[in-house]
Amino acid sequence: MAWAKDGMMYHIKTKVGDVGRYVLLPGDPFRTDLMASYLDDAKIVAHSREHKTWTGTLLGEKVSVTSTGMGCPSTAIAVEELIACGADTFIRVGTVGPMMPKEKRNPASIGGIITGSVRDEGTTKQYVPLEYPAIADRHLVAALADSAKKLGYVFDEGISLTKDSLYTLLEPETVPMGKIYDARYKMWQNANVMVTEMESAAVLIVSALRGCRASAIASYSDIADPAGAMDKAIKTACEAFKLLIESDSKK
Numbered sequence: 001m002a003w004a005k006d007g008m009m010y011h012i013k014t015k016v017g018d019v020g021r022y023v024l025l026p027g028d029p030f031r032t033d034l035m036a037s038y039l040d041d042a043k044i045v046a047h048s049r050e051h052k053t054w055t056g057t058l059l060g061e062k063v064s065v066t067s068t069g070m071g072c073p074s075t076a077i078a079v080e081e082l083i084a085c086g087a088d089t090f091i092r093v094g095t096v097g098p099m100m101p102k103e104k105r106n107p108a109s110i111g112g113i114i115t116g117s118v119r120d121e122g123t124t125k126q127y128v129p130l131e132y133p134a135i136a137d138r139h140l141v142a143a144l145a146d147s148a149k150k151l152g153y154v155f156d157e158g159i160s161l162t163k164d165s166l167y168t169l170l171e172p173e174t175v176p177m178g179k180i181y182d183a184r185y186k187m188w189q190n191a192n193v194m195v196t197e198m199e200s201a202a203v204l205i206v207s208a209l210r211g212c213r214a215s216a217i218a219s220y221s222d223i224a225d226p227a228g229a230m231d232k233a234i235k236t237a238c239e240a241f242k243l244l245i246e247s248d249s250k251k
Helices: 029-036 072-084 138-151 178-190 200-209 226-249
Strands: 022-025 040-048 051-058 061-066 089-098 111-120 156-163 195-197 213-220
Touching: 022 072, 022 226, 029 040, 029 051, 029 061, 029 226, 051 072, 051 226, 061 072, 061 226, 072 200, 089 111, 089 138, 089 200, 089 226, 111 138, 111 200, 111 226, 138 213, 138 226, 156 200, 195 213, 200 213, 213 226
Parallel strands: 022 061, 022 089, 089 213, 111 156, 156 195
Antiparallel strands: 040 051, 051 061, 089 195, 111 213
């Protein structure tokens, strides 16, 4: 990679050997500490800007956690540099805003497994035209769904709306484009888009273009116990990685 100096990635400050092929991707660097606690023998290997990386193991296989920061630009950078270091399988783990009203959702559901993303952001447009879909790897989606079922957790499955601007979504009336944003939001609701967030499209598009696997699992932001839901999302992602590690070892 052009921006690597002596093998060290310019932004995330890791090199080949520092990370595993399997990587959990939270947005928040402080959340990496929590996710690393679910790995065996995890150690911090780098912290630069919004990108904090731990590496440990699951079933004896090297697994890492790297924070992406908020939004698609920094997320794309993190995924690109992780791939350059040898990673090829990614699960974004975070929180999302549900787009469906509570009365229309499964009351037992604590979050969503993302099967694809609406590319309503600017970063991935600079990679490939919008006609190219942001689709999660089917094996990862299946592993996440199977793991959730095994653990007794209920997650919805569906499409996310990946956006660049939080407050134009939360308070559209405060900006000149507000009526257009409000109408588009209702349009995506009518199209049964499940959740909205700010990173998944970049994870899915960069991974697909580089021949890698990616999906995402997230807890809902409006439930009574968000910390408990996040704990379950992390456990589900780790269990999914275990399934993949076992499956990949047989190939």
